[in-house]
Amino acid sequence: MPDESLPIDEPRGSGSPAQGSILYLDGVTVSFDGFKALNALSLVIAPGELRTVIGPNGAGKTTMMDVITGKTRPDAGDVLFDGHVDLTRLDEAAIANLGIGRKFQKPTVFEKLSLFDNLELALKGPRGTLATLFFTLSGEAKDRIGQVLTLVGLTDKAKLPAGQLSHGEKQWLEIGMLLMQDQRLLLLDEPVAGLTDAETEATAALILDLSRDRSLGERSLVVVEHDMEFVRSLAAKVTVLHEGSVLAEGSIDAVQSNPRVVEVYLGR
Numbered sequence: 001m002p003d004e005s006l007p008i009d010e011p012r013g014s015g016s017p018a019q020g021s022i023l024y025l026d027g028v029t030v031s032f033d034g035f036k037a038l039n040a041l042s043l044v045i046a047p048g049e050l051r052t053v054i055g056p057n058g059a060g061k062t063t064m065m066d067v068i069t070g071k072t073r074p075d076a077g078d079v080l081f082d083g084h085v086d087l088t089r090l091d092e093a094a095i096a097n098l099g100i101g102r103k104f105q106k107p108t109v110f111e112k113l114s115l116f117d118n119l120e121l122a123l124k125g126p127r128g129t130l131a132t133l134f135f136t137l138s139g140e141a142k143d144r145i146g147q148v149l150t151l152v153g154l155t156d157k158a159k160l161p162a163g164q165l166s167h168g169e170k171q172w173l174e175i176g177m178l179l180m181q182d183q184r185l186l187l188l189d190e191p192v193a194g195l196t197d198a199e200t201e202a203t204a205a206l207i208l209d210l211s212r213d214r215s216l217g218e219r220s221l222v223v224v225e226h227d228m229e230f231v232r233s234l235a236a237k238v239t240v241l242h243e244g245s246v247l248a249e250g251s252i253d254a255v256q257s258n259p260r261v262v263e264v265y266l267g268r
């Protein structure tokens, strides 16, 4: 149980190990009926960093995302955003409002609405579909939608119903929906599962663009993925999870040649 006597976002002192991080997990444990899905997991993401997370089935990747986004409360450990905001005391809506966005594996776009309207809905969120569609968009909002369409490479399809997009394009639209909300940390769960090779390559290019682009503000990305070629193409630091904790961390070459990683994951 969290210690209720501590305020949620008390600035931690200059000696805090979380200082200067956008996401800080330390000793995070989650048990389901005695089974530890996360076991003293520690992970630090720097502002603006792109990080890939791999691990065999059951390693705890989804549970880690669930803890960060407030879907699951850890039994123990620290989960801090921006070096000081205690995420274990906030609900999912409050965490989303802080600027932490999550994209699940399966795209959930509104198939009958145009791409433009999907992005507008993402901007307005709680207003509700009908109210949003009859609401006059400010020039600023239109600019934002235009910027996001450009970033995700879907400008030409802005007026098409989202249902006409390929699976990959739907994934990009959904990433665009996250970008509408000034998210500072994006969590992407298996963004290339089920995509063609060409779509996978384009998704890698998009993620690299998102990581470098500062036009909508600095953002950090955590990408969970099984596809090793895709992970390699992102050329980011890789964290390998196994049995709920970090087994190895480093470049893709370093982790792929780590005997422990080969044993539990890559050698299978």
Ligand SMILES: Nc1ncnc2c1ncn2[C@@H]1O[C@H](COP(=O)(O)OP(=O)(O)OP(=O)(O)O)[C@@H](O)[C@H]1O
Pocket: 032, 036, 037, 055, 056, 057, 058, 059, 060, 061, 062, 063, 064
């Ligand atoms: N709600 C739950 N109740 C019981 N056990 C759970 C629950 N959620 C996850 N687990 C167990 O915790 C472990 C970690 O699961 P998790 O889904 O986080 O792994 P993962 O790395 O995302 O795996 P995958 O690559 O298959 O998605 C698994 O053994 C899973 O069965």
